[in-house]
Amino acid sequence: MTGSLRKMASRIVTYAHDSVRISTAEVGTAVYVGPRVPGNLNLGDNLLYWAHQHALPDIPLRQVHTLPALLGPGIVRRRQLRGTVLGGGTLIGSPGFRRGLESALALLPEHPVVNLGTGVDDPAMPSVGTPGDSSELRAWIPLLRAMPKVWVRGPLSRDLLRTAGIDAQVSGDPVLLFALDADLHDRPAVGRIGINLGITGNQWQRNPADLVRAVVAYGHLMQERGLQVVLISVWDSDDPITASVAAELGCPAVLAAELRTVGTMRRVLKDIDLLVAQKLHAVVGAACVATPSIALEYRPKCRDFQESVGTGRWTLRTSETTAAALAAMTGQLYEEREATIKTLIEQVTMRRAAISAAAFEAYDILNG
Template sequence: MPASARALLHGARATGRVWRSFPPPPADARRRVAYVGWSGNGNLGDDAMIAAHRLLLPGWDVVQVPNHAGLTRLTDAALRRVSVVCLGGGTLVLNGHFRETLERLLRAAPDAPRVVLGVGVEDLGFREGRRAGVGAEVEAWRPLLTQFDRVRVRGPLSAGTLDSTGIEAVVTGDPALALPPQSPAAHGLATGTTAGTRVGVNFGVTDDLWGGDHAAFRATVVAAVGRLVAAGHQVALLATTTEDHAHLTRVAAECRAAGTPVQGPNAVTLAALDTALAGCAVVVGEKLHALVLAARLGIPTLALEYRPKCRDFQLSVGRGDRVLRTSDLDVDTLVAFVTAGLAAAPTERAPLRAAVQERTTALGHAAEQMRLAMAVAA
């Protein structure tokens, strides 16, 4: 097989649907919903968000759209079979890659209803690395978003960014909040009948972050973990992506070699993550969905804001004061941040559960509105 063909096949497999992209819908699905997102790529957050869409849209066949630009000629005919276009979860808006995917889909299915449950928006003030060109995307996204029945977003920062560009949006929440516990151990947390004792710590491989210094950030977190363990706390390393699992496995080995016992990382499945979360009193998280998936279980979240999307989510559940930007980190500051979060956790669980319930209610109502808009295709 030529190298170019192998590369194309590899990219297709990464979407989770190889050449079977958009197969005939199952008998129990009324219609096909084409979902723009990033599921099937070893990221639990993206997988949780599409699972939440499927949960909230029963009877519809919600299928990930292939993202690889090279698949255009292979999928255009199949894309015409879709009945509904769904801009999925994740920080998609003002991202050029997802714009190109959405444009291709809208051209192929011009008459399909357009719906969105709770999308994230890139922050115009974040110009690190590949996000340096976000501002140039505004004019390209505006006509796309005006085609949707209503623009629903993850959090207040996302809504504010769109408002500044003349697009009205309503905050519903991160779709993954609607996903129920995926392991028996996590059910007690979600209802408030149990609480963990460990400090869950998530950090990993990123493409862009505030400050841009990955090595310094990693060293700071590892040193803070050592200090927390020395102070008598149990630490569990939490993985939400396959890349981060490999990274955290190396971190765990380094910690143990230095005499710092840590638990984890968990296997990269939703059930394994929920089982690990069940033992946590708080979660200190860099990755957005380490925060989201913990918060949905009522675990107080302490965000290491590597990109504005982490603050966006924390604000959406009333935890905007529990955010520390990666560019502002040092070991003492991080240890104090976690220690304060642990002390406050017993009184913050109930307000967090109430805030999450408000978000899940909003997501449920949004899904009802989406189904009404989608009914013309049924």
């Protein structure tokens, strides 16, 4: 079977699966447009879905990636679905999720669409497509204007939409609803740092191998300074590179299957002094327990989140990442670690309150 036939067959299976999920949904369900879960070992996708379930009690979420056109509005009305929830993650500006939202609007005419805090894909370095092409973001504008309010992850997302004529408001990343309150101020350094790396599409650093080499060299530098290093994967597709780098450094690795719950995520990320992370929701997870992060900005969404919690200065673009630059930033962050933890606690608390306010509004809208 050729690649194109396999892709078509996979899409047909997806449509059939989504058809069953929607047609068998219980009364009062809302459609969730976002990455496919459960059964997905992408911690960020799972955390975002769980956060929306947590934020919208008594409203079952029937999650689909792309709603199939096989279902007619009559079937949906008989099931009495409440409306659509545009999930978290960098969805706005993504063609795949735009098609999912367009299908939801077609199937649920005159039903509300709400969100709690969605990221905007920056055309300067989008997840897919040609850097600098803003046509996809423009295609989202009519959809966003159909929403009573648009909540976004961070200030960069807000500014992108405001430039396009959408008065978006910053709430934050919904995963921050899982932030801890207790025992975060008293965090003496234990001499252990976490490192997260992964595979990705478009990124500022065009040669991923160069980034890996830089991070390996950085890991050796940290070990020479007497620090322990642990590799942390938040997606099973990143497990091979995680295991490979851990083997080069002779250090332990936490693979994606070990981070299947919110509690495990909190424990692993609270047990380190700081995190150097490429994947966004490794950084978000660390913020939930006030662990400072150096975000390796492979796309603008990483800086968007860091700015949202007052730690934008601890961001290093992947195209500028060297072992020396990372080591220098690590030394500076250790010196300012106590103040950075305090900033994270204050800012995450504010963001969590804003996300909760967005959730209350969404809940009222979906309940009519």
